[in-house]
């Protein structure tokens with residue numbers, strides 16, 4: 001259960017999520033300070049850690065289009081946001097899965113800032129409006145990475161197999 | 168079973184006789200490219216090995232390429248320190264395909280790979296850069312991944328859990344008119360199918376216009392395929408591919424030249440008549456906000472940028488030099504030119520293009536990404552309008568969310584630099 005703390009439109013690019021001028025900062029522990037840096041009010045609240053874990057960022061189509069910069073996913077993973085969007089751009093979605101940032105594909109979602117959302121296995125329930133919206137499941141190949149806790153543990157396991165021992 | 172280009176490439180990379188869209192595979196990687204963000208890859212790579220008792224060693228140093236281009240020379244001590252870490256790693260692991268900040272062999276990754284013959288038809292190429300789609304111009308399946316995924320590739324030499332993408336066949340008929348360039352064609356296509364029209368798919372380019380296009384032009388098309396959301400763009404290799412690799416990239420070994428099967432299955436077919444195409448402009452703040460030039464001609468511009476992995480090649484600079492020859496950049500307009508690689512810069516010097524461009528009042532800058540991603544060099548003021556041959560016009564892309572970025576071909580950019588307003592290059596053309 002989380003509150004919608006930011007509502008965005010379609011085609012939100014990685015330049016908006018994490019502006020290029022902060023790309024020299026790479027460590028996932030340091031990137032959240034620049035999340036939505038050009039949205040001064042929102043960014044200030046992220047920095048002050050005002051948002052509880054699992055707060056929702058709501059977006060339209062093609063969220064995360066543009067660059068492959070992983071900072072765009074890690075800066076949202078740090079504060080433990082959930083991203084609910086109509087759909088996502090490919091590389092952003094993959095980066096989120098790899099890092100364990102929770103992304104929910106919900107093509108029909110209708111909610112406002114301040115609404116309380118509950119994400120279940122196959123729906124997003126808007127507790128404020130009382131409406132429910134179906135979600136699109138991740139393909140199995142991606143779900144396997146989520147289930148492993150991200151790509152690092154997933155790869156580490158494979159590395160162990162490669163060396164013929166449990167890593 | 169009949170296969171598309173990407174299905175054929177992925178079948179080969181997994182040692183199968185046939186694969187189809189939707190299959191989940193673990194293809195072998197022929198080339199894994201990173202730029203400055205190798206610093207993050209390095210961090211994640213060490214993380215994978217942490218506590219395993221094994222020494223962190225890349226699977227095959229000969230298949231890794233690292234090119235410094237995004238912030239060269241370093242704009243900050245932070246970048247310089249990251250570059251240094253990567254430089255040390257490269258030396259330790261024995262990575263030879265490393266292009267440091269140099270005036271003889273540096274440049275933008277998506278130019279360095281083709282011009283050095285690092286990419287061949289049929290290869291699987293991954294890069295920690297979204298415009299890695301570029302290398303499909305040589306008949307490869309080439310796509311962008313994030314840093315953690317690259318760390319996984321450095322470890323295993325394969326990409327895990329790749330779903331074979333479906334393909335969109337784009338057939339371009341007719342002939343491009345004078346001063347209508349490959350950039351106009353790809354902008355038109357993105358405008359037509361939208362910024363997510365090819366999401367999770369590969370765009371396969373066909374037709375007489377593609378067959379008669381140079382590799383440089385094909386790189387423009389595949390480069391910008393990602394702006395329609397595509398996983399990759401690909402041009403089936405042909406005589407021009409062989410010519411480019413032999414004559415311009417110095418490749419001597421055998422090449423695998425193949426096309427898709429005639430009855431391959433496509434998700435969608437898009438037909439374009441190039442003969443009626445006009446110069447196109449992508450207006451702020453999305454790449455699919457594309458208009459024919461007539462609708463935006465006359466708009467005042469503050470800065471013109473020529474360069475990037477899209478349009479910073481020799482033929483682009485040649486068009487600019489020709490159009491600026493004997494003319495002056497309008498007062499009140501700044502013009503910056505960034506050749507995509509040192510090699511291109513040297514060739515432009517030898518051909519006299521650089522002199523023409525400088526005499527007209529444009530500033531020549533070192534090869535690299537420059538102002539394309541708004542980190543350093545050529546930042547925009549509040550309210551500025553930039554007209555640029557780069558590939559993205561997202562809000563804030565050139566470093567200032569209070570400015571507007573318009574994308575165009577080198578011919579439009581050069582004609583407009585002279586007048587100070589967006590100008591159709593076909594007007595007053597020789």
Ligand code: SF4
Nearest residue numbers: 298475476536539540
């Ligand atoms: S020139 Fe621009 S688009 Fe191309 S690799 Fe550099 S930053 Fe990316």
